[in-house]
Amino acid sequence: QVQLVESGGGLVQAGGSLRLSCAASGSIFSISAMHWYRQAPGKQRELVASITSISKINYADSVKGRFTISRDNAKNTVYLQMNSLKPEDTAVYYCNLRFTTVYDYWGQGTQVTVSS
Helix, strand or coil, X not given: CCCEEEECCEEEECCCCEEEEEEECCCCHHHCEEEEXXXXXXXXXXXXXXXXXXXXXXXXXXXXXXXXXXXXXXXXXXXXXXXXXXXXXXXXXXXXXXXXXXXXXXXXXXXXXXXC
């Protein structure tokens, strides 16, 4: 069983920065791909950034150049550094751990609100 706990959300002005963290329990973190998703009110959940077990990284076009995903396997933690935040980045951000089709876990989400 894996538990994911996100932290670091909050209220920030446009142009500001936030760093989200997602701490995972269990022993499969280092061999799992980690993803950050977000869901804005009235919209579908969308993939923001991914990092594989060998640190191959992908970003949604909307956040490229502004967001950075990273992982620390020693701490079982994945991060999302968000810079140059825009009001359209406002959403609940979710951490997701995925390993094969068997292991697929979600965190509870953390609210990010960017004011204009």
